[in-house]
Amino acid sequence: GGRPFSIETGKVAKQANGSVMVQYGETVVLVTAVTSDKKREGLDFIPLTVNYLEMTYAAGRIPGGFFKREGRPSDRETLISRFIDRPLRPLFPKGFQNEIQIIATVLSADQDNDPSILGMIGASSALSLSDIPFEGPIAGTKVGRIDGEFILNPTHEELELSDIDLFVAGSENAIIMVEGSAKEVKEEEILEAILFGHQSLKPVIELQKQMKSSLGIAPKEFELQKPEAFLYEKVNAIAQEKLQGTFHITDKGKRREQLEETLQLTFQELAVGDEPSQKMVKGAFEEIYRKLVRKFIIEKKKRIDGRSLSEIRPISCEVGILPRTHGSALFTRGETQVLAVVTFGTSEDEQKIHSLTGETYKSFMLHYNFPPFCTGEVSPLRSPGRREIGHGALAEKAILPVLPSPEQFPYTIRIVSEVLESNGSSSMATVCGSTLSLMDAGVPIKAPVAGIAMGLILEDGETAVLSDILGDEDHFGDMDFKVAGTAEGVTAIQMDIKVRGLSKEIMRKVLDQAKEGRFHILNRM
Structure with a gap:
């Protein structure tokens, strides 16, 4: 949008694993990334938390209300925290179990440049410039359209006139997340807007790559949770046939019952009683089920509830x-x-x-x-x-x-x-x-x-x-x-x-x- 853009690191919040100050126009956002040294055993998801905070002083205001200080997050802050979280989550190594917390704090806000985009770029930069294993960098942008012309990062005034308001996030070669609204716009034009947004991310991603290589930070060694190959094979031998049998059960409740029975049978056959072992077996069990479901859909061109690929439920x-x-x-x-x-x-x-x-x-x-x-x-x-x-x-x-x-x-x-x-x-x-x-x-x-x-x-x-x-x-x-x-x-x-x-x-x-x-x-x- 022709406004100056910068990412700065090494000056503030130096005790975090990674921290950056991102500035676009007169909007400034501080983003920090911190991971704990301790593992949380037995998790089947990435323990990532993202908090996006808009401080009222950023716009030269004092909070309303009786207490005169920022309270619980607004819906907008919650939605932007989700925006930032969603494209980052798939980029951590599978089995990573150390908690990660990202905090994006809006320190200064002009009325033109949306701080949420800086929050996302800052989160990717803070992770890329830290020792946390992260398969980034990524970037995000907003796309608008006025009179058939696409606009990058439209201002509030421009958005009033725009018939598209899209948020696009991606890596150098891939689109990872899209969210937005439009005023009854054709599919082909939405696709064009997404690709236009993705194209514009490359310079910001390149900047993050250059910063990373010039600082030369290597990721720390973390132990990843993975089911051992022999355990995977044992679970597969016990459960595979029974899991394939669930594909003919169209009722969700009955299918769940059958899956739970098969899991309990697997625990008995392998004689696992303690919780950590059960979690390892359950992890292998779910991975086998996932692969079988995917294979069934690809090969049979049918779904687990009996529908064809494009069929809609009653x-x-x-x-x-x-x-x-x-x-x-x-x-x-x-x-x-x-x-x-x-x-x-x-x-x-x-x-x-x-x-x-x-x-x-x-x-x-x-x-x-x-x-x-x-x-x-x-x-x-x-x-x-x-x-x-x-x-x-x-x-x-x-x-x-x-x-x-x-x-x-x-x-x-x-x-x-x-x-x-x-x-x-x-x-x-x-x-x-x-x-x-x-x-x-x-x-x-x-x-x-x-x-x-x-x-x-x-x-x-x-x-x-x-x-x-x-x-x-x-x-x-x-x-x-x-x-x-x-x-x-x-x-x-x-x-x-x-x-x-x-x-x-x-x-x-x-x-x-x-x-x-x-x-x-x-x-x-």
């Missing part, structure tokens, strides 16, 4: 099911079910948001709740977590472009999505349920919006693109790609890729298949 829609609410709808797709409820309010009910750019008011809110019973589990009820805030924000972005203008419809609208059953893609079911509940409430929306979650399996050069994925397919697949939109075009998109590098052709195939799926769902609605 859909049912009901509206007006709650007598005293302003609008309600029950949307069910396979074993995923959402109750969406609309409430109207006056301008006094608008949400007041304090941010670095000043006070703003929000007249449309979408809140997503994911209670434990929706997956048949027991867990304490807490305030909404990062995932719930993230899913709610994605569905909100998807619906916003079709809402009437304040002149046409001068009410505050709140939608609450209660996930009553979940087996994959509850955020996209939220989009469908929300559309139906708005129509039930009599809101003159421009067009109905539907959403679909796509998956991908890349194995030995073979590709399978899956429409309307299950929870297990999300877990074992290489991509989670959510697309929402109307019959005219895309209104929201979110993509996370677990494999290195996804060709333009595959992305086009996924977007085209998602479009077919979206049209099918819109017809059912």
Whole structure:
């Protein structure tokens, strides 16, 4: 964007494993990366925490409220923490079990340059310039479009005029994450915007590489958790046949029971009683199941619930099911079910948001709740977590472009999505349920919006693109790609890729298949 950009290291926060100050225009973000020396045994995920903090002094303000200091993270801070976390997570070595904490603190903010992008670039730089094993660097950028022209890192004013607002993150050769919204834009144009964003990351990645080689920092030796080969072979001999037998069970609950029985049988056969050994066996067991599922899908061109690759689960829609609410709808797709409820309010009910750019008011809110019973589990009820805030924000972005203008419809609208059953893609079911509940409430929306979650399996050069994925397919697949939109075009998109590098052709195939799926769902609605 023609504004000066710099990354500085070695001056502040020197006790962290890695720390950088990133500056773009007059926006400055300090990012630190620290890892603990102790391993957390038996984890099946990377123990990474990302905290993005916007200090009000960065914009020359004093916090509102009684206590006059920054409190719990705002939704914006939570969403940006998730943005930064998602492209970094696949780049740590498998089996790394030392806790990593990344803190991005906004120290100075002008009104033009978005600090969230600096947070992501800073996180990658801090990790690359530390002794933490990290297969980066990566970078992130925002893409807008005004009058058909793509713009990099648009200012707040430019975003008002833009029909695309995309956040793209990637490495030198691969796109890793995309998130954003659009005003009913065609798939082909969204793909162009993604590729345009990715192209622009190369100079920032090159800068990080140069800094790393000039400082000559070698990664520390860390012990990685891996199941021993002989254990893997033993588990495979006991469990393989029984695991393949679960592919004919279409019911999620029954399939889980069968898997649990097979796991317990494996524990007995191998005579493992203590917890660390059980965790090692479970790790090998899950890896074998993952490989078998992927092989089955690639070879048979069929899914574990019996569907073909592009088939969508049975859909049912009901509206007006709650007598005293302003609008309600029950949307069910396979074993995923959402109750969406609309409430109207006056301008006094608008949400007041304090941010670095000043006070703003929000007249449309979408809140997503994911209670434990929706997956048949027991867990304490807490305030909404990062995932719930993230899913709610994605569905909100998807619906916003079709809402009437304040002149046409001068009410505050709140939608609450209660996930009553979940087996994959509850955020996209939220989009469908929300559309139906708005129509039930009599809101003159421009067009109905539907959403679909796509998956991908890349194995030995073979590709399978899956429409309307299950929870297990999300877990074992290489991509989670959510697309929402109307019959005219895309209104929201979110993509996370677990494999290195996804060709333009595959992305086009996924977007085209998602479009077919979206049209099918819109017809059912």
